[in-house]
Amino acid sequence: MKEAGALRPRNDPMALLDLDNLNKRYGALTVTDDLSLSVEAGEIVGILGPNGAGKTTLFNLVAGTVKPNSGTVTFDGRDVTRDGAAQRCRAGISRSFQVPQPFNGMTVFENVLVGATFGRAAPDAGEFAMQALEKSGLARKANMLAGSLPLLDRKRLELARALATEPRLLLLDEIAGGLTDSECHELLDVLRAVHASGVTMVWIEHVVHALLSVAQRLVVVNFGRKIADGLPDEVMASREVRSVYLGDDAHG
């Protein structure tokens, strides 16, 4: 399959994250098909693709929740392919889940404290957790049980927990879905501030206008393959992307 937009080198050892020919199969179903991708430190990379394209699997492979059948994941120059999720989190890869996974029986503060305690090495976990709550706008709900939060706050909690691990690479999985315009603007402000503090981001999002307002680069995935990778304008203008992702008829 052809790649639209500016092609990048397949392997970039200087990149913060480098995926090299990743494959993931479940039985006969190939969900990640020879996928290679590099993310430089300081970038915001947006990931687009239709439902079932393998975007969340890609995050699972990067975060270590699932292991690839073949290929390597290199983070900060180190091969982490065999490392588990916990090890990768401590190395600096943090993620939010598309379907929020709160610790329902714990308070909002305790949820975030888990990340601040186990996801990073420094000792001031309590203070750091509080800062992550304030950044994500959850400080006033610190003592509420996570199980009693409405959806928007659960998404905020996903972000707060991920930030509490002091990540260098933040993987955001559809964090803007279901937000109103003003909530979305608040979220974008938070993400810009996080990015300004030196965090690299990869963001899967169906809310395209939100993604385009911060992403410096777009990657489009379909059937587990990367079909486009380049500057947002170029990628969005490409015929193949329009046909696959936006449903336009490429031959029309």
Place this chain on the structure above:
Amino acid sequence: MSTLHVTRSTPLSRIALPLAALLVLLLAAAPWWASTATLRLIGEIMIYLSLASLWNLLAGYTGLVSVGQHAFVGLGGYILFTVALYLGWNPLLAIPLAGITAALIAVPVARLVFRLNGAYFAIGTWVVAEVFRLSFAQISSLGGGSGSSLPIGIMKAMAESKAMRESLIYWAALALGTGSVVFVYLLLRSRIGLALTAIRDNETASSSLGITIPRIKLAVYVGVAAVTGMVGALIFLQKLRIAPDAAFSASDWTVLVIFMVVIGGIGTIEGPIIGTLLFFVLREFLADLGTLYLMILGALAILIMMASPKGLWGLVTSRTGLSLFPVGYRVETRGDQG
């Protein structure tokens, strides 16, 4: 603007902890105020309090529903007899040694049973305990299937007078009973406790936030096995006699313990304490009824499980929100405190 800070106590816990300390002091003085029979009863309560707290940590907090903890009780008992019969040591020294041995044995056992999940894990732990029982029945130097007794000479190494020996055993039981509750409480307030609560709620999110789940579970399993082994040594120091069927008795050291934890409230620190006390109250009043007594216990367990899956303490907390041993964190505004 007021500053935020984190508190870990509640008004009730600030009263409960000194009261608990006072109660332990009072119990420590029991050899001076209690009869031998009362001393033995409190000692037995302490042993079950320890087993119940430990099993609750394993099943209620770590999700390791073992029905084979009698493996470590029996192992501890046999360590005591080995040390006393062959090394001639003071039997009290056998208690820490039983703990160390149980911990060392627990590591390979964990490697085996941790491959199993859920019900299979439970059955696996039971099978391990059976294997232990059958193995010790083969060791003829420890009495084989018919068991052996502690010679009085060994007991005299502990203390000359019978009263002093009774007191020493009682204090050891008190130390293990209260020590187990304190151990569970401090563990749950530590980093490990935070990790355990997170794992209980969501394993995927836990590992994504940096928690190495297998390591935490192994640590708890081995720690619980160690203290269970120490309790085992103490039980058979009190009984003076050991045989495989008594040492590895599932009904005495596992089933009754599960009963106590379930009626008291699994997954709470208070639950095993209440369950243990309630069990002994029932036994004092109903034991004369024989078989009927066991039927009443069973019916009671089923009733409580149906009416309140979190046990009697769960009923109390859901109505009042009380917590005698708070392990959580509350964020407070410092200005509120005045």
